[in-house]
Every structure is written in structure tokens, then in C-alpha cells.
Amino acid sequence: MSGPREGFVSAFVVLALLLVLTVLTVVAAYAPIGVFHVPVALALAGLKSILVVLYYMHMRHGRSSDWVVIGTGLLLLAVLIGMILSDVVTRGWSG
Amino acid sequence: MDDTRETDPAEGDAGPNYLRAGYSIRSWLLTTDHKRIAILYLVSLTVMFLVGGAAAVLLRLELISSEASLVSGDGYNKLFTLHGVIMIFFFLVPSIPAVFGNFLIPMMVGARDMAFPRINLASWYLYMTGAILGIAIIVGGGVDTGWTFYTPYSSTYANTHVILAVAGVFIAGFSSIFTGLNIVATVYAMRAPGLGWGRLPLFVWSLLATSLIILLATPVLAITLALVAVERATGIGIFDPGLGGDPVLFQHLFWFYSHPAVYIMILPSLGVVSEIVACFARKRIYGYPFMAGASIAIAILGFFVWGHHMFVSGQSVYAGIVFSFLSFLVAVPSAVKVFNWIATLHRGQISFETPMLYAFGFIGLFVVGGLTGLFTATIAVNVHIHDTYFVVAHFHYIMVGGALMGYLGALHFWWPKIMGRLYPERLARWSAIFVFLGFNLTFFPQFLLGYQGMPRRYHVYPQEFELLNVFSSGGAIFLGLGYLLPAIYLTWSLKYGRAAGPNPWGATGLEWTTASPPPSENFARTPRVTEPVYNYTGERQS
Amino acid sequence: MSHGHKGVAPAHQFESVEQQQRVARFGMWMFLISETMIFGALFTGYAVYWTLYPEAFQEAAQFLDVTYGTVMTVVLLVSSTTVALAITALEGDRRRLAAGLFGVTIALGLVFFVLKIIEYAEKIGDGLLPTRGFEYPGAESADQAQVFFSWYFVITGTHAVHLIVGLAAIGFVIWPILRGTYHAKYFSPVEGTGLYWHLVDVIWIFVFPLLYLMGRAGGMG
Ligand SMILES: [Cu+2]
Numbered sequence: 001m002s003g004p005r006e007g008f009v010s011a012f013v014v015l016a017l018l019l020v021l022t023v024l025t026v027v028a029a030y031a032p033i034g035v036f037h038v039p040v041a042l043a044l045a046g047l048k049s050i051l052v053v054l055y056y057m058h059m060r061h062g063r064s065s066d067w068v069v070i071g072t073g074l075l076l077l078a079v080l081i082g083m084i085l086s087d088v089v090t091r092g093w094s095g
Numbered sequence: 096m097d098d099t100r101e102t103d104p105a106e107g108d109a110g111p112n113y114l115r116a117g118y119s120i121r122s123w124l125l126t127t128d129h130k131r132i133a134i135l136y137l138v139s140l141t142v143m144f145l146v147g148g149a150a151a152v153l154l155r156l157e158l159i160s161s162e163a164s165l166v167s168g169d170g171y172n173k174l175f176t177l178h179g180v181i182m183i184f185f186f187l188v189p190s191i192p193a194v195f196g197n198f199l200i201p202m203m204v205g206a207r208d209m210a211f212p213r214i215n216l217a218s219w220y221l222y223m224t225g226a227i228l229g230i231a232i233i234v235g236g237g238v239d240t241g242w243t244f245y246t247p248y249s250s251t252y253a254n255t256h257v258i259l260a261v262a263g264v265f266i267a268g269f270s271s272i273f274t275g276l277n278i279v280a281t282v283y284a285m286r287a288p289g290l291g292w293g294r295l296p297l298f299v300w301s302l303l304a305t306s307l308i309i310l311l312a313t314p315v316l317a318i319t320l321a322l323v324a325v326e327r328a329t330g331i332g333i334f335d336p337g338l339g340g341d342p343v344l345f346q347h348l349f350w351f352y353s354h355p356a357v358y359i360m361i362l363p364s365l366g367v368v369s370e371i372v373a374c375f376a377r378k379r380i381y382g383y384p385f386m387a388g389a390s391i392a393i394a395i396l397g398f399f400v401w402g403h404h405m406f407v408s409g410q411s412v413y414a415g416i417v418f419s420f421l422s423f424l425v426a427v428p429s430a431v432k433v434f435n436w437i438a439t440l441h442r443g444q445i446s447f448e449t450p451m452l453y454a455f456g457f458i459g460l461f462v463v464g465g466l467t468g469l470f471t472a473t474i475a476v477n478v479h480i481h482d483t484y485f486v487v488a489h490f491h492y493i494m495v496g497g498a499l500m501g502y503l504g505a506l507h508f509w510w511p512k513i514m515g516r517l518y519p520e521r522l523a524r525w526s527a528i529f530v531f532l533g534f535n536l537t538f539f540p541q542f543l544l545g546y547q548g549m550p551r552r553y554h555v556y557p558q559e560f561e562l563l564n565v566f567s568s569g570g571a572i573f574l575g576l577g578y579l580l581p582a583i584y585l586t587w588s589l590k591y592g593r594a595a596g597p598n599p600w601g602a603t604g605l606e607w608t609t610a611s612p613p614p615s616e617n618f619a620r621t622p623r624v625t626e627p628v629y630n631y632t633g634e635r636q637s
Numbered sequence: 638m639s640h641g642h643k644g645v646a647p648a649h650q651f652e653s654v655e656q657q658q659r660v661a662r663f664g665m666w667m668f669l670i671s672e673t674m675i676f677g678a679l680f681t682g683y684a685v686y687w688t689l690y691p692e693a694f695q696e697a698a699q700f701l702d703v704t705y706g707t708v709m710t711v712v713l714l715v716s717s718t719t720v721a722l723a724i725t726a727l728e729g730d731r732r733r734l735a736a737g738l739f740g741v742t743i744a745l746g747l748v749f750f751v752l753k754i755i756e757y758a759e760k761i762g763d764g765l766l767p768t769r770g771f772e773y774p775g776a777e778s779a780d781q782a783q784v785f786f787s788w789y790f791v792i793t794g795t796h797a798v799h800l801i802v803g804l805a806a807i808g809f810v811i812w813p814i815l816r817g818t819y820h821a822k823y824f825s826p827v828e829g830t831g832l833y834w835h836l837v838d839v840i841w842i843f844v845f846p847l848l849y850l851m852g853r854a855g856g857m858g
Contacts, residue, residue: 004728011725015718022710022845026703029850037854041846049839056721057835063659065283066666073670076311077677079398084347084681087402087414088688201650208650210660276667284660285650310667314674322682322791330768331787333682338780344685348678616649 005058014055021048112515112612127212128615133198133513135219140186140194141582143226146233147181148578150174155537155571161558171554172239173255177232179242184264185226187498188356191363192309193222193274195505196302198513200278202606202613203296205287205622210280211273218273225267232256232263241552243353246334246345250326257327261320268317271359275309278302287605289624296604296628297380300387301366304394308355308362312398316352319345343409350401358397360494361461362390364501365432368454371508372436374602375451376443379629382435389428396425406477415474422472429465433458448600449520452527453504460496460534464489467542482552485545488538496534503530503581510585511599515612516592522584530577536570603630645822654823661825662832669836672799676840679795680847683788686781687851693781695852700765700775701789705756706849709749710841716745717838720807720831727814730821736814739807742834746804753797760786789848796840803837806830 025044033040054060059067113130116122123131154174157165166174197215201208209215232238238260240249249257282299322333323345332338334345373380380386402410402418410418436458445451467489470476480486507527511517540563545551549560556564598607603626609618651657687694723738764772767786773779810827813819819827 004725006721006725008722008725011718011721014721015714018714018718019711022707022714025846026707026850029703029846029853032854037851041850042843045843045846048842052717052835052839052842056717056838057832058724063663065663069663069666069670072307073311073673076398077673080315080351080674080677081681081684083399083402083414084344084351085684085688086417087343087347087411088341088685090411090413091409093411093413206650210650211664212648212650272668272671276664276671279667280660280664283663284656310671311674314671315678318675318678318795325791326787331790332767332780332784333787333791338783339690339778340784341685341689344682348682351678621652 005061006055010055014051017051018048021051110614110616112610113615114514114612116615125216127208127216129197129201129209129212129215130513130613130615130617132215132219133194136189136193136197136222139219139223139226140190143181143185143229144578146230147178147186148575150178150181152571152575154178155568157554158556158564159568161556161561161564163555166554168554169239172241172552173237175552176238176241176260180238180260180264181229183242183356183360183494184267185222185229187360187494188271189222189267189274190360190498190502191367191505192271192278192302192305192359193219194502195298195367195509196274196278196305196363199509199606200281200299200302201285202609202617203299203604204282204285205290205605205618205624206281206285207616207618209277210285211277214273215277218270218277221266221270221273225263225265225270228259228263228266232259235259243349244320244323245349246323246326246342247336247340250323250334250345251337258324261324265317265320265324268313271309272313275306275313278306279310287622287624290605293384294624294628295387296366297369297383297386297390298363298366301362301369301390304390305359305362307391307394308359308397312352312355312359315348316356319348319352343405346405346408346410347401350404351398354401354404355394355397357490357493358393360498361501362393364457364498364504365390365393367501367505367508368436368457369432370602370604371450371454371504372439373629373631374508374600375448375454376440376445377631378439378443379627379631380435381438381441382431383628385431386435389431392428393425396421396428400425400472403472403477406474407481419472419474423469426465426469429461433462447524449518449523449527450504450508450600452524452531453500453507456527456531456534457497457500457504460492460500460531464492464497467492480545482550483545484541484549484551487551488541488545491538491541496538500530500534503527506581506585508600509606510588511595512606512611512613514589514592515595515610516588517595517599518581518588518592519584522580526577526580526584529573529580533570533573533575533577537567537574538570540564540566540570603628658823658825658828661829665829665832669832672836673840675795676792676843679788679792680843683792683847686784686788690778690781690784693775693777694785696775696777697773697782697785698848698851699853700760700763701849702756702759703849703853705752706845709752710845712745712749712752713838713841716742716749717835719745720834724824724828724831727819727824727827728821732814732817732820735827736811739811739814743804743807746800746807750797750800750804753793757790766790792844792848796837796844799837799840803830803834806833 021044025041028040028044029037113128116128123135126132153166157171235256238255238257240253240257244257244261282295282303325331326333326335332340334340334342336342369380369386400418400422402414403422406415471480471486471489507518507523544560544563547560549556595611597609597611605622605624608622645654647654647657719738719742723735723742726735726738760766764770765786767783767790771779771783773782775782807830810819810830814827
């Protein structure tokens with residue numbers, strides 16, 4: 001490898017963004033947004049994770065093979081959560 | 096095959112063969128050579144197979160008569176649990192990936208070793224730790240939950256060694272994860288020059304698909320069993336219906352692993368059969384891209400169908416319908432495989448050496464197991480045959496008729512490569528036939544028993560089921576003989592077998608271009624691949 | 638094909654150090670995805686019970702302490718930053734700076750861990766340990782609240798175990814960095830350790846809102 005992939009400054013900028021997003025997460029939790037609490041919390045957490053993955057975990061310059069691993073994992077995670085919850089949600093429905 | 100003769104078995108310039116790299120116990124227990132680790136697995140898996148097999152013998156002995164004759168109800172529960180836990184988690188799941196994957200993957204891709212040799216060794220130690228816990232259960236008095244560890248029985252009521260058992264499975268799970276990770280990394284990054292994705296043997300593709308499942312499903316089983324242990328030890332409320340916990344959640348998480356685990360067991364065998372069929376039909380595999388794609392498709396689709404184990408569990412009817420429909424889809428890539436094998440055989444120069452007999456046996460039994468899988472995936476039929484011997488017969492056709500036939504086929508096909516010796520061919524053919532006939536005699540009657548309504552997991556049963564049970568137990572004797580014979584003649588061949596030479600079958604593939612047994616670094620120099628995969632020309636050349 | 642950097646030889650199974658580092662990274666990502674599935678299963682279970690018992694879970698969630706959760710989040714985010722900085726330093730061959738930054742990471746990780754223990758102790762002191770002797774002061778079903786606290790302890794506990802593993806791993810790479818075993822041209826084990834720590838951080842990024850911040854505005858979460 002030739003030289004650092006990310007600079008010192010960018011690490012601090014990302015930290016600042018992560019802290020701002022954390023504040024937003026807390027604020028959103030107390031805001032009167034009704035059913036949107038969970039989607040908003042998940043969106044903000046997702047955004048923070050993307051920052052960590054792209055900058056701290058260097059996936060901004062990542063190889064496509066590593067992206068395939070991440071993508072497959074997230075797909076299966078969605079299958080796990082989605083299909084189990086779809087059972088729980090539809091259990092009460094009467095046929 | 097010109098380059099096969101360059102490396103003489105005796106005088107390869109890559110040093111002595113791997114079996115002679117050291118004779119001390121230490122040189123085996125601290126080895127990082129993938130081939131020696133494969134041998135460690137072969138030996139330890141054989142021991143576990145004998146333990147699981149002994150339990151099966153006792154089960155079949157008990158079932159000869161409709162009354163309790165040999166063991167008590169409790170004893171019977173412990174026996175079938177032991178049989179299931181050992182055979183699934185300590186034999187079938189690791190079997191082909193840990194033995195033949197370890198031995199062959201680096202050789203098939205032209206590499207000197209796995210990508211992470213020390214993790215590979217650590218993986219064997221994890222397996223051994225799990226296996227020793229598994230054995231400790233027997234000494235300690237057994238566990239009676241069934242291999243499925245269903246809650247709340249396992250988490251609250253059972254008073255046997257559940258925590259010990261799930262700890263063993265948990266640890267063995269991480270052993271599989273490390274093996275899978277190593278296989279994918281090796282294939283991804285260490286292929287020899289010229290070995291593109293389209294030139295990988297189908298065995299490699301099938302193990303890639305297997306590893307995908309291992310990496311993504313095993314952690315879910317591990318944490319689920321850990322939750323059972325924690326709930327059992329501390330009395331917190333995870334699945335306990337007494338507190339409003341949901342045992343169906345346990346079943347979801349359990350089958351999220353355990354259905355795909357069936358593909359962990361069968362996919363490697365599908366790969367083995369492709370290698371064998373191409374070799375003994377002297378033909379290029381028909382529809383190579385579809386065969387490779389079907390392996391991956393089976394792995395992915397296999398993640399969408401687990402709910403077919405839960406049709407009568409309290410799962411929602413709607414989820415059941417979706418799971419049932421998706422289950423039928425898995426039949427498509429599976430059928431693609433079978434049709435392509437048949438197309439490969441068509442107009443091939445077929446010969447019936449032992450590995451080919453196992454491959455044929457596999458195809459037949461896999462078709463029966465697969466088609467009866469369609470019955471069990473149909474909700475209305477499932478309600479009738481749920482928890483009966485029909486299901487037992489179905490999954491034994493897949494896991495024993497399929498996975499184990501593939502394992503034995505692989506053992507015979509690559510034995511000359513692994514040990515450098517030929518086994519007695521006639522005897523081996525007879526034992527392959529024994530296995531096939533014994534298997535069918537054991538398990539076909541169980542389809543009939545199940546369809547007539549005999550439930551699984553009981554040590555006594557109504558007398559009308561006795562005749563078919565006697566057939567089944569009788570078949571088990573033949574089956575047991577068929578498994579013992581290879582253990583004897585393969586061991587015999589280690590000393591008395593004829594030297595195999597680099598390529599006794601005249602097979603294609605990089606592993607056959609080097610000496611048998613291979614040198615420690617596998618190849619005298621890094622191979623360069625210039626030919627397409629399965630470049631069989633019709634006539635056998637050696 | 639062997640073009641080792643400045644006398645850095647790859648392990649015998651590899652052709653080059655570049656290949657070795659690429660494979661190590663790829664392997665680490667596979668492992669991280671496996672780890673993610675563990676937490677995926679835990680979050681799934683937790684979500685199932687939220688769906689089944691929304692009222693009880695909403696009430697029970699109010700007994701978690703937002704201040705602790707927030708402080709721990711900040712501590713962990715900063716610790717992830719110091720790891721990223723350490724990798725940058727190592728890539729520039731500033732090994733002592735890298736080791737120092739890893740030292741800071743360990744310190745922050747320990748702060749997190751101590752806070753976790755204090756938080757657990759408080760919960761246990763309040764009778765909220767979800768086993769025999771569980772004493773729930775809320776109005777909704779105490780059984781269902783016990784299920785909530787079971788998941789709280791299991792999820793944060795599993796996370797804490799991963800945190801300890803990460804701390805140990807960092808502890809093991811500091812000395813080799815100082816000694817020069819790992820340096821700008823070869824630092825795969827350090828990079829793997831860093832990736833692992835970031836995963837511990839990412840998991841917590843989800844734990845924080847999904848446990849500590851649920852149902853705070855009174856409305857359904
Ligand atoms: Cu299934």
C-alpha cells in the first residue's frame with residue numbers, strides 16, 4: 001500500500017458528523033413524530049453506519065469482492081428479519 | 096496428460112510427500128498443511144460416525160419388536176438425540192467440506208495451501224472441543240431433547256445435559272465458520288494463472304455455495320442455542336411461554352440455520368457427483384454454467400424456505416403458504432443438476448468403477464429424497480405426515496442416501512490421491528452395492544410406515560407396524576456391513592494396496608497433475624491452466 | 638511473481654504481500670458478516686416481542702437510562718475514531734503514534750465497559766434482573782417486562798463480550814507495532830483488529846436507539 005488511504009482530518013470530520021447524527025437521533029426520539037420513530041431511528045443509525053463503513057473501515061476504496069460479502073450478508077439479514085416478522089404480524093389475521 | 100508424468104510420485108522436486116513430512120505426533124497435531132488437517136478430520140469424523148452409527152444400531156434393534164425390549168422410553172429418547180446430534184453436527188455438516196474441501200480445494204485451484212492455514216488448524220481444534228463435549232454427554236448420562244433442542248422443553252423442562260450439548264454444537268459451529276471462510280478466501284484469491292471462474296471444477300463451485308450458507312446461517316444457530324443455554328441456566332425470559340415468550344421464535348431461528356444446513360450437507364455431494372460422472376463418462380459436464388449457477392441458486396433459495404418445518408407449529412397460515420410455495424422452487428435448480436448429469440451420461444464412455452457406483456446410487460436416492468420433499472412441502476399433505484416416519488425416511492434419503500453416498504464416492508475417488516494407494520476394486524464395488532441395497536431396505540419401508548401414520552420418536556408402536564419395522568432393521572444390518580467394509584479394505588490398502596500413480600482414473604483437474612500422495616507444497620511449481628475444465632476426450636489415457 | 642516490499646516476505650502460500658493483505662481483508666469481512674448475523678438474530682427476537690407486546694415493552698423501555706446510553710455512544714464513536722487515526726498513522730509508518738492511539742482506544746473501551754457495569758449494577762439494584770426475584774414497578778404485565786429486560790441484558794451483554802474480545806485483540810497488536818513487526822508495508826492483523834472494533838461500534842449504533850430511545854415521546858414507538 002502506498003501511503004494512508006484516509007487523512008487525519010477526514011477522521012475528525014467524520015467524527016463530527018457522527019456526533020451530530022447522534023444528537024439528531026436523541027432529538028428525534030423525543031419529537032412527536034408518531035409511527036415514524038422506528039424508521040427515523042433506523043435511517044439515522046444506517047447513515048452513521050455507512051459513514052463508519054466508508055471512511056473508518058476504508059470501504060470508500062473497497063474492492064468489489066468485499067462489497068459482495070457485505071451485500072450478501074445484508075440481503076440475508078433482511079430475509080431473516082423480514083420473514084420472521086411477516087409471520088408474527090400475520091398470525092392474528094383470520095382467514 | 097503429458098505434464099502428469101513430469102512429476103514422478105517418488106521423485107517430485109517439491110520435496111517428500113506430505114505423509115512423510117514428519118512422523119511425530121507433534122508434527123500432526125501442530126501441522127498447518129491443509130492435507131494433514133484433512134487427515135485429522137478424516138480420522139476424527141470416522142470416530143464420530145461410529146458413535147452415531149452405534150446409536151442408530153441400538154435404535155433399530157429396539158424397533159424390531161413393537162414392545163419395549165431393549166431400552167426404556169428415556170433411554171430411547173437419549174439414543175435418538177445422540178444419533179441426531181452426532182450425525183448432523185459432528186459428522187454430516189463438517190464431512191465433505193472439512194475432509195475433501197480441505198484436501199482438495201487448494202489443489203484444485205493450484206495453490207500451495209489454504210489462505211489461512213493456522214485458522215484452519217484452529218478450526219480442527221474447535222471441532223475436537225465440540226466433539227469431546229458431545230462424547231462427554233454420553234458419559235454424563237445423555238440428553239433427550241432431540242437434535243432440534245425445541246423450547247420450552249430444552250430451556251425449561253428437560254433434566255438432562257442440554258447445556259453441555261448446545262455448548263458442543265456452538266463450538267463446532269465456529270469450526271465450520273472458519274472452514275467455510277478459508278474455502279471462500281482460497282478460491283477467491285489463490286487461483287493459479289489461467290484458472291478463471293469458468294474453469295473451476297464444479298466441486299469448487301459447490302463448496303463455495305456451501306460456505307456461503309455456513310458463513311451466514313451458522314451464527315444464527317450458535318446464538319439461538321446460546322440463548323437456550325442462558326435461559327436454562329438463569330431462568331430469564333427468552334422463549335419461556337410462562338412469561339409470554341414465543342417458542343415459535345426459537346423454531347424460526349433454529350430452522351433458519353437447520354434447513355440451509357441440509358444444503359450444507361448435500362451441496363458438497365452434488366459437486367462430488369459432478370466430478371465422478373464427468374470422469375467415468377469421459378465427457379465434459381453438460382451445461383457447466385447452469386451446474387455452477389444451480390449450486391449458488393440452491394444455496395440462496397435454501398434461505399427462503401425454512402418455514403416448511405413449522406406448518407403445524409402455530410406459525411401464521413399466510414407465512415406457511417409462502418414458505419410452501421418457495422420450497423417448491425428449490426426443486427428447480429436441483430432438477431437442473433439431475434438432468435445435466437443424465438445429459439452428461441448420454442453417449443458417454445461409461446465405466447462402473449466404485450466411485451461411479453456411488454454416484455449412480457446418489458442420483459437415484461437423491462431423486463427419491465427430493466421428490467418426497469415435494470410431498471412434505473405441501474401443507475395439506477404435511478399435516479398428515481408431519482412427525483411421522485415419512486419425514487424420517489425423506490430426510491435420510493437426502494442426508495444418508497445423498498450426502499453420505501457422496502462422501503463415500505469422494506472417499507473412493509480421491510483415496511488414491513490422498514494415500515497414494517489403490518483399494519481392492521471388486522470388494523469395493525460389492526460394498527457399494529451393499530450400501531445401496533441396505534439403504535433402500537432400511538429406509539423405503541419407513542415411507543410406508545409414515546404414510547400409514549407411525550409417528551417418529553417412540554420406542555413402542557402398534558403391532559400392525561411390526562413387519563415393516565423388521566424389514567427396516569434387517570436392512571440396517573446390510574447397511575452397517577456396507578459401511579464397515581470400506582473401513583477395513585481402505586485401511587488394508589494403506590499397507591498392501593498397489594501404488595496409485597498420479598492419475599489412476601485418467602481424470603482432469605489440477606489435483607491429478609501432481610504426485611500421489613502430493614508433496615507438502617502440492618505442486619513442483621505453480622501450475623498454469625491452459626485447458627477448459629473437464630477436457631475429457633473420450634478414451635481413458637492412463 | 639514475487640515482488641516483496643523492501644524485504645517483506647509473504648507467507649509461504651501467497652505470491653505477494655499485496656495478495657496476502659487483500660485476502661486477509663476479504664477474510665475479515667466474511668467474519669464480520671458472520672458476527673453481524675449473530676446480532677441480526679438477536680434484533681429479530683427483540684423486534685418480534687415488540688410486535689407482540691408493544692404496550693409492555695414501551696413502558697419497560699422507559700426504565701433504561703438515556704444518559705448512560707448517550708455517553709456510551711459518544712465514548713464508542715470517539716474510540717472508533719482513534720482506531721481510524723491509528724490506521725492512518727500506521728500507513729504513514731508513524732508507529733509510535735499508532736500505538737499511542739490504540740492505547741487511547743483501549744482506555745475508551747474500558748470506560749465504556751465500566752459504565753456498562755455500573756448501569757447493570759443499578760438495574761440489578763432496582764430489582765430489574767430478569768430472573769427469579771424480578772421486581773417490576775410498572776403498571777403493565779411484569780412477565781412481559783421481564784422478557785424485555787431479558788433481551789436488554791442479552792443484547793447488551795453479547796455486545797459487551799464482543800467489546801472485550803476487541804479490547805484484547807487491540808492489546809495484542811500494540812507491542813508488535815512498537816517493535817516493528819507491523820509497519821506501513823504489512824499490517825493485516827492490525828487492520829483486521831481495527832475492522833473488528835468498528836463493527837463493535839456499528840452494532841452499538843443500532844443498539845442505542847433501538848433499546849434506549851424507544852417510545853420516549855409517549856406515542857407508539
Ligand atoms: Cu427444510
